[in-house]
Amino acid sequence: MKYTLLEKFLKQKATITLTYSEIEHILGIPLPQLAYKHRSWWGNQPEATQALAWLRSGWLVDSVELGASVTFVRSGE
Numbered sequence: 001m002k003y004t005l006l007e008k009f010l011k012q013k014a015t016i017t018l019t020y021s022e023i024e025h026i027l028g029i030p031l032p033q034l035a036y037k038h039r040s041w042w043g044n045q046p047e048a049t050q051a052l053a054w055l056r057s058g059w060l061v062d063s064v065e066l067g068a069s070v071t072f073v074r075s076g077e
Contacts, residue, residue, distance in 0.1 A: 001049070001052070001053075002027075002029075002049065002050075003027065003049065003050050003052065003053035004053070005026050005027055005028065006023065006026050006027055006053040006054070007052075007053040007054070007056055007057045008057075009026050010053070010054055010057040010058075010059050010072060011057040011058070013072075014074065015071070015072070015073050015074065016071070016072050017069050017070070017071040017072075018069060018070055018072070019068065019069045020035070020036070020067060020068060020069065020070075023070065035050075036066060036067045037066065037067075038066075039064050039066060042061045042064045042070060043061070044060050044061055054072055055075070058074055058075050059072040059073065059074060059075060060072065060073055060074075060075045
């Protein structure tokens with residue numbers, strides 16, 4: 001899966017804010033333009049491939065500064 005490396009990385013953390021550059025470094029690929037332009041890309045929707053990376057590892061996106069950073073929090077599951 002395209003976002004597996006992000007999933008593995010998040011499994012090792014508590015609360016974290018990552019820059020877009022850090023996420024791209026973890027993934028080894030650039031994020032799509034939708035991630036830069038639309039908050040909804042970062043939604044916690046299990047039908048979205050990218051969201052499965054954080055949802056399956058027990059995280060939710062808490063906040064997004066478009067084009068800059070994303071804050072993840074533990075989902076409490």
